[in-house]
Amino acid sequence: MSETTKENVNLIPGKNGVEKEIPNLEKARNRMVAEGYKYHALDGSLSGSDSESCNDSMKKSPGEWKRRNQQFICFLVFSVCLIAILAIVVIWQYQNRYTGVNSEMDIQPVIDVINRFGSWTFSNTSQPWNNNTWDFMDTLVKIASSGLHDPFLAMGVGNDDRNNTVNIINIQQSGLTLGSCEMYYTNNSKYPGPLKDAYIDYGTKWTVYLGAEETIAKAKMEAIYNFEQQLALIQSEAWSDPGQSYPAERPDPVESCDGYPAECLTWWAMIPTEVNAYYSPTYNSIAFPAGILQKPFFDPDFPVPFNFGTVGMIIGHELTHGFDNSGRKFDLHGNLHNWWTNASIDGFKRHAGCMVKQYSSYVVEGIDIHIRGDTTLGENIADNGGIKTAYQAYRQWRNSHSSELQNLPGLDLDDDQLFFVGFSQLWCSYYTPAYAKQSIITDEHTYARYRVIGALSNSDAFARAFHCPANTPMNPDHKCVVW
Incomplete structure (x- = not known):
């Protein structure tokens, strides 16, 4: 073996006391570490063995933990000071909001x-x-x-x-x-x-x-x-x-399509992602952006009665807007036109007055404020008409698809009950007291709880489905019905 080769090997005891030549251990270890392997020393005398590394780390751990604890304490003190400074700034700005400082x-x-x-x-x-x-x-x-x-x-x-x-x-x-x-x-x-x-x-x-x-x-x-x-x-x-x-007119003809403005085919009042729907009295049309055709309003995997109670009710709701206290004033072409007889108008006002009185009697718990039955009348008419229309559509579908209905495991509800549960679940909401007050004042929709109670207490079908006793809160003898 040449002198050059001998410089790159070491001798270690082998079996039967025969010494064997191995490559330089330091270079081997470096190579193994560079290649991503964990190095194990070949004898206890070599530095870097597992046992010495463990013992060494154990000896150093108290000092290391002390240093880390000091860093954490410094960070914590800094954070508390920063939060305190920000709080002082916010309080100062609030107190001097209207004082004229600067x-x-x-x-x-x-x-x-x-x-x-x-x-x-x-x-x-x-x-x-x-x-x-x-x-x-x-x-x-x-x-x-x-x-x-x-x-x-x-x-x-x-x-x-x-x-x-x-x-x-x-x-x-x-x-x-x-x-x-x-x-x-x-x-x-x-x-x-x-x-x-x-x-x-x-x-x-x-x-x-x-x-x-x-x-x-x-x-x-x-x-x-x-x-x-x-x-x-x-x-x-x-x-x-x-x-x-009625405003001053300045005619500016637009192209029409089957008697309707061309804009009705291309212009929407909502973007596709909006979770909402609307009725346009001017175009006498309803629109449903893609955003509302998803849970909890609709899902193809939902039971069919449930879907009728959710998105079916929304469709019926928008249809009924065409005959509420505002939509009734527009004709089939979307033009403002009194096309009702005086007897029909008087009958409508009488039935609508019943609904105003009904919803105005509801008091929101916790804030002790009455629902405003007059300002929410249009939406309440639409809710009542929507649930009635959707139920009729569901029953018509049910009569022709009875073989497709099946009891759902673990759900003790029949199909009619599932329909009304779907409607009720739509309006599960939480209001803070401040927002509840704001919504009663500004929102044309009724407080969510009473959207459900109001519409279902006027429904004979609901009372039958859940076997509500006569003359009880959810099955009163006198019900308010506009449509």
Whole structure:
């Protein structure tokens, strides 16, 4: 063996005391580590053996744990300090929200807008008010052209309600601050008192923040509220008969398809992913985006009666909107037209009045506020008509597909009961107290719990399916039925 070769080998005892030549251990170990293998020393005298590594790590572990604990404690202290600083900043901002601290910097963009429109009378923060140089029409045009808001009047191009084959220029009252006329006038809840107080308080705080004196600001905000309340009353009276507020017409013919506007084939009021559906009185059509055709509204693997109670009810709901207190005023072509007889109108109002009274009697637990049966009437008519229409469709399907029905294992419900369970499950909801109050005031839909109770207590089919005793809450002797 050459000297060069001997430098790369070592001798270790073998069997029968015969020494064997092996490659240099250090190089072998390095190669094995580089190739991803775990190295095991060939004898106990070599550094890097498993036993020595374990013992060494055990000897070092207390110091290592101490170092890591110190790092963790430092991190924890840093986090607590950071959270405390953020909390102080949030509290400071909240407490100084309306105090005017650094107000000159904060409010300057708003003051610039006010000056562009000609100042105001609340305070002298902006340029001085001059009644002689201020022009109402000029200010009206400036505000409207800014895109910030439509003052008093809103204008746009849209379909003619009485003839949807033409477009017109719609000129109508601009929106109210509280969103709807009913928020200024209602007899079915604890409002509008708290709403009025909140309106004036909110406006006063902001005008004070902009430099107004509090007493003057409060008096003027109350005057603004009273003015809007009068506008709301005028608007409410106009909407009671749409023909009285019919807009000026400027014909602009559009292509039609079988008597319907071409837009009805291409334009939707919702995007495909939206979980919703709607009825359009102008086009006399219903639309169901793809988003609603999924659980819990629909699934091809659901039992058929269950699907009828869910998506079937939604379809019936939208169909019934064509005959609710608003949709009934439009004819089959989607035009605003009184096509009912006076006797039919009187009968409708009588039956609808029963439903208003029924839903207004419901009180939401925890907040002690009545449902507003007048403002939710259209949706309640649609719910009641929808569940009735869907049940009739389900029974018709059942009569022709009796062989396809089967009892589901572990489910002690017959097919009719499963239908109503499907409908009820749709409205399983949780409301915080604050959101419950908001929904009662602003939502045209009834509070979810009473969407179920209200519609099913008017259903004879539900009472039969669940064997409800006569003259009980879910099977009253007198039921409200519009359709």
